[in-house]
Amino acid sequence: MGSNDRRQREKLELRTKILDAARLLFAAKGYEAVSMRRIAEAIEYSPTAIYVYFADKDTLVRELCHEDFGALAGVFRELTAVKDPVERIRRIGQAYVEFGAKYPNHYRLMFMTPKPFHDIEEKDLATRGQPDEDAYAFLRATVVEAIAQGRLRPGVKPNADLVAQTCWAGVHGVVGIELTHGKDKWIDLGSVEERTRVMLNTCSHGLFTETNQARKPKSAAERKAGKR
Amino acid sequence: MGSNDRRQREKLELRTKILDAARLLFAAKGYEAVSMRRIAEAIEYSPTAIYVYFADKDTLVRELCHEDFGALAGVFRELTAVKDPVERIRRIGQAYVEFGAKYPNHYRLMFMTPKPFHDIEEKDLATRGQPDEDAYAFLRATVVEAIAQGRLRPGVKPNADLVAQTCWAGVHGVVGIELTHGKDKWIDLGSVEERTRVMLNTCSHGLFTETNQARKPKSAAERKAGKR
């Protein structure tokens, strides 16, 4: 029946209206500043109407973040074009920091707040391990590629998770410091960009071998190993 | 007058009683779980009595953290004994992660929560730049030492703040991931210890030169440069 469709469409409309109103408040003021009553005021409904669409405040805001994470996923997807895995890792890190700096409140909630309980939902389980969807899996896959190409610095344990998590921790730390101390005056923080660059250099040199070194096409070793 | 002294002593007693009660709640359950009313209940006073001693909840808990940070400062102080600056940096990082893992709630508040406004108090200004008191200054001073000894990896900009902040960001990221994703199931996290080790190795090799390399006592370069 057509009217049924219309009702569902209207319902979806209000749902996105709620999300949009919440997004504005959340982006501007953070989690605490978003209250059900203020969202309700913005959309001109009663506060409890929101509970028809979202179980509670937390799932609402998480849903919001989940949506906005499409942006980051999109950037990551584009990075598939970067052939050199180590260079791709650098780009991933750069994109990650840019995202954190641009959406501090989203970042805080997604990466700096322990998830309550419903951490593993069907959705999460479904996208688990697919690089296009799961940002960590994408990083990990790139590390696997780098390891396969023998790009690990000698002495580094060839554990993809460990290496990926170290890269992640590096940029995560840069974002974290920026978000919580970026406006402090007692510490002499440079620009995020520069700190990111130094961190990426550190990870490159600390975990991997130089691109040139491994790719030098005229080395004796390569000529010996090259099959193609 | 003696009775006046007694009164002041009693006042201090209640103050520490408040802090102790708050400490228990805070360490166990975190900032949100600490409510003025519950503290009041624990110390058997009315909730508003606390406001005689602390301006608001935030300053109370920050004061608490400030006290407990003596532990970290103490560990740092002991590290002065480590002669090699790069090794000392490693130890600083290790102590930092251990502190974060041991006192997650303290860590969250001090390093993962933007300070409201009163960031710069007299106390902070007074201890500013003294390595014994200011953990960051201690790290920075060690980096300065390392740079002075020519231990920076070629290509790394000899900016003490930049290098120090990169080391800090590295371990800060390790702690951050541990605190917010340590109990997640969707990600394959190894032990904090191992991740810390890899991160410290990464920073060592990414930012500094090998201890051996710079200290090898029999190299021609050193014999030429050595004055003593």
Next chain:
DNA sequence: TTGACTTACTTAACATCGTTATCTAAAATG
């Protein structure tokens, strides 16, 4: 000793929050 002032503390209240229970009215369904 007395009277004014100061300090420590309590009671009551305000504004806000997330959330639930209960109700109403409209739409979908048989």
Next chain:
DNA sequence: CATTTTAGATAACGATGTTAAGTAAGTCAA
């Protein structure tokens, strides 16, 4: 047309941080 489902509203509960106003005791000068 009667029944059931649904969307949404009103009112309320229990909790929060914080403030205003009151009280009782201590300090101190005359």
